[in-house]
Structure formats: C-alpha cells, structure tokens
Amino acid sequence: MRTRRVHLKQRPRGLARPGDFEVVEVELPPLQAGQVLVQNLWMSIDPYMRRSMEAEATDLEPWPLGAALDGPSVGRVLESRHPAFRAGDVVESMSGWQEHFVSDGQPFVPYLSPSHSLAVRASAGAEPRDYVGLLGIAALTAYGGMACLARVSAGDTVVVSSAAGTVGSIACQIAKLRGARVVGSAGSPDKVRWLRSVVGIDHAFDYREVVLRDELRAACPGGIDVVLENATPEHLSACLPRMKELGQVLIAGFVGTYSDRGSMRIENFEYVLDRFLTIRSYRIMDFLDRYDEFVRDMLAWRAEGRMTLQETIYEGLEQAPAALCALFTGGRIGKTLVRLA
C-alpha cells in the first residue's frame, strides 16, 4: 500500500517556508503480527515544531531530513493484527505528517499510559479531532500550568502572553474559571478584540502598541501573582517588576523566539531575588497523573459553554507545511489543525 508523507527537505534560517518541506509518496510495509495500520484523520500544528526543524535543538528530538516526521495526530485503525485494536478504533499517536502509518500500537502516545484508551475517553463526549485540539498537548500544557503547577485561585492576578494562541487562550479561560483576574497580551488588534469579546478576559492589549512595562503597571496595579509566559524573554522580563512576593512565573515556551533563536537574557532579575519568586519551565510529563481530571474538566467546561477553542483548519496533507509556517507570521487565533481524511 502506498501513502503520502511530509518530509523536511532543508533546515530554514529564520522564518520557515513551505518550500522547506516536500510531500513524498512512500510504500508501507505489509502488516506483521502485532501491528496495526492507521489512517490519520487529523493532525495538530504546534509552535514547538519550528524547534524540531533545528538540527541543534536539545529540548526535543530534531526532525530528520528526508524521513518521516513526528507530531500529534488522531486516526482510525484500518486493519489490525494487534490483539488490543480492531478496525474502526480511533487512536491517538505522535505519527502525524502522514496519511497512513503502521505501528506496533503501544503506546500510541508516549505520554499516555495504555490505560488512557481512546475507547474510554470517547465515551465522555469527545470527537476525534478533540484529541489534537481541546484535549491535545497544548491544552494540557495550559491546564497543567494553571491548575496543577500555579494552582491559580480566586482573586489572583494572572498575566498570559501569546494569549490568543492555543495554550494562551485555554490558560486564560481556566484562570477565569478559577476566579482570577486575567490580563492577556497578543500581537494583533483582531486577537485583542477576540480576547476581550469571546474569551472575556479582564484586560487585553497588543504588545506591539504599548510600552510593555508601563502597560503591565497600569493593567495590574495590585501586582501579579502568576505569569504564564508563552512569548519571549523580553515579555517575561517586563513582568518581573510587577510580580507580588512569592509570585510564580511559568514558562510554557518562547514562541516569539522559535524562528530565530540566540542566547537569551532576562532583565530585572533583582525582582526575582527580592520578591522570592519562582521561575519554572515546565512540560506536560510533570503532571500526567492529572490527565483524567484534565479530560473530564475540559469536556465538562465545553458542555457548559464555559470553554471555547477557536480552530483554523487546513484541508489535506499538502497544506500542513503552510499551516505550520503561518503560525509564525501572525494572525492565527487559537488552534491550527490539518484534516487528513
């Protein structure tokens, strides 16, 4: 059987371009005992993938040139020679960037234990695409930061950067659900309007239009309890002078640096010392014991109309490179997905 994949053709300098990728046709090997053949339905497009394009990345496994890539996807079993799967099962994997793949099945997603079977989770009212959206890695990152690590509570002031992205917009909503006052920064007037009117946070601003430190002073007159930093070291530095004593800074990523990353510098570090702050760069592996709770909460909140995820959908594998590149040229609100079947 033949299928199509996206390969990385060359490593970009600066902004990634669709021409850095190529769509190739490959022959899948015949199914062996213990294997399943999966057709991908949806794949996730995430900012961290720009890091995967760098040969020298150490925070993740760099993508190879001219071979299969990885990324979150959800698919359907077409044929199974594995006792745990039957044709028709919906399965989550890290085998995105291709239309079909053969797998030995366990675990499809390295960060999920086998007990997190999609069969169980699907019963809670999730659709396949939710596993790369509302219940995907970025959503889990937001949940972990707000609910597991910072444990945002009523009355807290929370600042979120890249607030109109997937991590940011879900984090804003979780912080609101927990009773916090939420301030979000984003990079376009459309995003700011959306944050105000749809997400309903307390204050949103376009970081390109303000002096960051002054804006944060005006927006957080009583200080900041928690920062969820998604954007840049500069944004983080500007938050520090506004932090309250014992405040927490969580770093989910520096999306603003992924296309052109050099050595990073943090300013205003005296506030870390004087106010007994904690700065933590975190990852979803650190709170996977809360995964079931995350799924239950997210689906319940959506059912109650208190959680929304804006989606931009690209159609077809050949659009996946453009979908990733567009993350870094601005304009996209919320989650970017590619429909593969």
Added chain:
Amino acid sequence: MRTRRVHLKQRPRGLARPGDFEVVEVELPPLQAGQVLVQNLWMSIDPYMRRSMEAEATDLEPWPLGAALDGPSVGRVLESRHPAFRAGDVVESMSGWQEHFVSDGQPFVPYLSPSHSLAVRASAGAEPRDYVGLLGIAALTAYGGMACLARVSAGDTVVVSSAAGTVGSIACQIAKLRGARVVGSAGSPDKVRWLRSVVGIDHAFDYREVVLRDELRAACPGGIDVVLENATPEHLSACLPRMKELGQVLIAGFVGTYSDRGSMRIENFEYVLDRFLTIRSYRIMDFLDRYDEFVRDMLAWRAEGRMTLQETIYEGLEQAPAALCALFTGGRIGKTLVRLA
C-alpha cells in the same frame, strides 16, 4: 539604666565603612509589667545587613538613621516582669546591635513560634552562641535549601557559590552528608584550601582565577542537578549551561551585589527553557515547619564530627560595624559573630 547601641549615621554608597555607624549611649525605660530586660551575649553579622542599610530596599525593612537597628542576637534575661521568663533565661531575638534591651517577650524571634522555646532547645546540647551560629538564620537557610527545597540526594552534583561563607559552607556539608558530589566556588586561595581540606568538598576553585563557564564544565562533566547561588547573577548565568534536565537553582542571596546593586541580568536563559529548570529565590519562612528537625540534625551532625562552622569573633559592640564591613572586603571564612558580654 543606661546601655549602648549602634546607630546608622549615614547610608553608604558602595562599600560600607565603620564610619557609617556610631555607637551611642541611651537610657532604657523602666521595666513595665509584661516586659523583660535582656543583656545580649552574642550578635550575628550577616551579609543581608548591607541591604538593610539601603533606604530603598524592598526585600526587607531598611534600617532607620539614628535609631535602634535589628539583627539576630542571643542574650540572657536580667530582670523579668513577664510570666514566661525568669532572670537567667537565655533568649533569642532580633534585637541585636545593642548591649541591653527591653522587650515584651513574645515572640523574641519573629520567625519562631512560641513553642520553640530556648529552654527546650538548650537541652539538646546547644550553647547560647549556637543560636546565632550553627542554629542561626544562615544555617537554617542552608538547611532549607539543601534538605527541604532541593532535597539533594545521593549521586546529585551540587554547585555552591560563596561556598566558604556561612550559608555556603553549611550547605556544602549538608549536601555531602546527603551523598552528593559538591563543587564550591569562593574568592581567595585560603578559602579554596579550607573548602578542600576542612569542609572536604569534591572540587573547590577561586572564581577570580578561572573562566567560570569553562571551570564548571570541567568540574561537572555529567552536569549539575542543584545550584545553591549565594554570589552573583553572573555566577548563576555561568551555571545554567551545565544544568541537567529538571535541575534546580536556589537563590539564597547575591552577596556579591549587596554593596553596589543595580538592575540584574541573567544570561544563557535558553537553558532554563530547554532543560525545564526551576529557579527559586527562597526564604526561611517557607520551611519553618522543619525547624525542630533542623536543630536536631545540626546538633547531631556536630556531635558526630560531621558538621563544622568556622567562626570569626569580634569582641565588643564597638567592633560590630567593622565586623559587618569586613564581610564585603573578603577574607572571612564562615560565620562572623560579635561577643557582647
């Protein structure tokens, strides 16, 4: 009754000098019901006191000009009109920098609950001076960092800066007792020799004689699990590229900046992001529930010959300003105390 105090006469720029202080004679008010009269026996000299001399300090209460100062001390009750104290009781307080003082007695030390009575602790084999030395604030800072927050364990590689100071030298010994490999930096050949021969850490170096980042690479070939940073933002920045994934940086202070502090900058921050590090500035109030355990451990370790605190003792209140100033001109190993009676 008349006694002597040290007052701050003027606020220094840069290095503090003994002339910034003056010794004054004051009249103590007559003892009221509920009060005790205490004669100080020992006072502690700590680097943080240089920060107390700054009018604009926000991390602690700045010392006033021309009035009583505060600082850790241990004394003896001379006269009591307080039901909980009798003449002869040994009491710990924050009423240093004076030979006698009148107090309403509870709590003598703001960070100790009344249940931490000296009567109980004295039974464990501590002498009065231990309460400003081996059992004082700096020792508690070291214990909290190594045992309560970082929870250093066997096989960890731990880097300690200002390793020959009180916090540093006690932290080095606790880390060794917990089975870690310990690397310490200090600022003189004498300190380095002392760290090697007396404290017995695995590697000690004079930070003034090396390229910090290269030295740390050679000293920690397998990476660093925990940094206890006492010195400068530059030292911390140099540690970051050597940190292991999920490593912890604890900041007990930046002693090297106390005499001339501007805005602070951290370099190499990409390692915080990529290796999922935590950086935390901490204070003893965050682990006071471990205070009894701290006292028990420290006294037991000393009794077993596994814990030493080098002391430099100044005689008499009039030497206290010089004792503080000498902390910042180098040369002192371990703890500086002033004997007041």
